[in-house]
Amino acid sequence: MKKLLIAGVCAFGLVAGSAVSAMAEWAPSGPMKMMIAFKAGGGADTQARMIAEALEERHGWKVIPENVTGKGGANLARALKNEPNNGSAFGIAITDTFGYGMVSAGDKAGFTQADFTPLTTTAGFQMGVVALTSKGWNSWDDLVAAAKGGQEIRFGAMSPKLADLAYLLGQNAGIDLNIVMVKGGKGVMNGLNAGDLDIGWGAGIQAKAVKAGDMVNLVSGISSKLVVSPDAPTMGELGIDFNSDGYFLFTAPAGLSQEARDAIASAIGDIVNDPSTKAGGFIAKAFGGPVTISGAELDKVMADAESSAGALMAASE
Amino acid sequence: MQRTNVIIGLVFVIVALAVALLLVPFDVETSYFEKHRRQLNVGDSLAPTLAAAFILFGGLLLIMERCANTHKQLSWANFRYLLLFLLIILFSLSLMRWTGPLVTGLLNLFTADDLEYRPLRDTTPWKHLGFFFGGGFLIASLISLVDGKMTIRAVSISVIAIFAMIAVYDLPFDDLLLPPNGDV
């Protein structure tokens, strides 16, 4: 995480340096439509709306948020690609929408990465395998032992990619998991609390409960350790070559001018990286801090997201 | 009266069968149950088919139900009214959608300006043009429909109502868009 953060900050620095002049020149010709791929009221939606507010305050750009939810961001992608590419429309989804989500859908996706100009990421996911403390499992090994002892384990996942990773975790440990698809991180939390699920993926939403001792992270789903649970092993440490690294991503239709791309990306980056803004403060609290990758660096992240998806699908078939 | 229920029941039996046997197989990608990447799941076809089954069951019950009547009957007059009503709405919403772009287009014809509606959609008075004419037409024509004649009163009421709505929805809120300004 730290490495990424540093990479992100460096990338941001480069872009910000070069974009100061561009920003002065570029301004949207009218109101900007900000499509949000997340349900109203959730953490991701709150983040986007706070950024919209700050863009308006700082730059006088009028930003009108609109929720375009469903299909893991694919609905947003399909709607956004047909919007004008002059900066009057952009959207926020996750990198997986254009990685695993798009690749696994094949021709049916209805969009490719070429349809978009990615702007910037805002934060990564503190993805972990979560369980209620009251279950009595303090580590992944405890859970594996329970499963081997004959207990049926229900594993909640909120995207097909996470379901694949969950499957790999089970396969690796030699246990059978009943993988249950749920809607969003909130769905996992509700399922755990209601006793409908035994474990599930949490993308950072669990941090508060983990700190309070109500929940425990058994595994870190990302390539680095989780901020709140440094003891939980990473997927790599368990011997699995895949992880759930991913980011919140602002993107615009293809063909956006370089000027506009830099201006919007750095305007968002500035806000996210400034902890004194509402958005910056919120991201620090809810998503473990900002990660702003943009420009060429972001292009690389997007390309990787696409290429790694195929490998994960093949491995978990 | 018994006959009406039988007809309604039959219509919905046909609707249900069409949904379950034609629409669902042709416009849903996954079947009732689906083996998707190593796991057996409920497919996308199951729920709509179940909905169709409820409609089918309801339709059959209605055919058999002995007079669950309400003295309500559809007549051709109802459909004529509905058609008239929908035409009024169609015209109003078209006015709403196109007045703004049309006016900018016309102005461009006569002046040297090169106006475009999209950037103007958040500026007074442009942003109110479509809503004013489309909405005004809707209210005035529906009042006149019941009155049986077009009156000045109907028109003035619609103008006042539109101004009131603009005052309620638009003036206090910076980020609300009146129709059609989210589309254009």
Next chain:
Amino acid sequence: MGVFDYIQLGLEAVFLGPEFFSLLGIPISITLAMVFFGFLTGIAVGSTPGLAGPMAMAIALPILISVFGFHPDALLPIFGFLIGIMKGATVGGAVPAILFNTPGTPDAYMTTLDGYPLAQKGKAKKALKLAHFSSVSGDTFSDVVLIICAPFLAILVERYLDLPEKTSLLILSFAFIAAVIGNSVGKGLISMGLGLLAAYVGTGEDIYPRLSFGTQELARGFPVVTAVLGVLILGEIFKSIEDLWREKKQNGQINVIEQSGDQNLHWADIKRYAPYIGRSAVIGTVIGALPGVGSTLAATLGYTAGRRQYQKNKNANDPNFGEGAPEGIAATEAANSSVSGANLIPVLSLGIPGNAAAVFLILAAESIGGFNPGPGVFKIPSSGVNTELVIAFGIFTTMFFANALNWTIGGYIMRSMGVMIRIPKHILLPIVLLLTLTAIYVEQTRMEAMWFAIGFGVLGYLMRRIGMSPLPFVIAFILGGRLEDTARQAFQATGGDYFFLFTSPVSFIFMLLALAVIVYTARHKKVQSE
């Protein structure tokens, strides 16, 4: 934190929330102010024939969301306003019923039977006072029952029901709603099936949005507001405008009847009417707790029970029910008003709405986020705060604040609303039509949304014309996604067991009950009509 801490937090959230203004140095929170405004709006709307509480809720919702934003802090002020409307409209409905023989809301029809004759005898004011007293008593009683029952029901559900049982409980609720609403089980089932079908357009797990005909417009599914407002509100407007068009205009003459004699409601009166109010309050509350059974049925049952009792006890020269018996007003108004509180029992504990007002509360919660009506609301975590529970107690607080308003000033406001009848319906309805369309657009910002709503309006119109209740449609539309998700999860969680609905005894019993409700009602209604 214990229950009492949550009650305190709930009270604080309402009374000590952000300040709106201060009255004689006492800060008035924004939530309290919103309850007050909602209550005023509700009374006005309820006493205007042709308008109803849900219409005002529908139009107000997008405005409220813009004012308060998509944030959990917005929940209490917005719920406060909606609950204010709900309660205000309940008492308001009696005004034109008594004064002009025109029910302001459908459930006030029974009030006209004795209310108008009383007004003709020069006792309008007294009739209004009695209607108000009965209404508020019933309402308050119902709220108390809600607060006691909802948490326990929620905890029971959470503790004993697993995913398969939750699925079968939803199916049971659906069966019940389809069976009891309206006068035909067949039509109820069709209405419900259509609602489910509409909910399944564009959704699903596969990347291809099912039933969308490959179009981008349908790919995102029908927004909830378009279906709910279309079928419930636009359908009603389409129908009413046609009725007005056919009758041509009713003549605007309104007879004002000379009022005379003692108009006060005395302690002796209250003692005399109390048994009728009490019986009806219990009837209304029980009816209200069942999803889908509306306040109109409660009013009918309350009135009928009241009449039976009255025949036994009345003096020879007292007027009969239907000839101006004050007991008739008391029995009706207490029954139809006690539905509203109890109706929130299934809403808060299960997330299942039972009537139109509840539908809008769920809609508000869904649009704003941060509060998911359902069993999770009443969970008390070992550490930390369950903010949803604070909101729930906040909602209870707003209900009691609204009741307090109703007890103190409600009567005066209500009695001043006689003028609302003078607003011609044929002018009001087109304006409400445009307001509703605008409200939908403002939330969805695309023209398709208006067209969807109009399409659903046509559906609602046709349903009304063939005597099919639109309420099962709306409830099925709202719960359709949840039914599919829960079933899907139950199937996955049981490792792909095709018979997951029948393997546990509880679930099996729910499924049997669902079938029994349909069969029993179908036979019973058939016998009734023969």
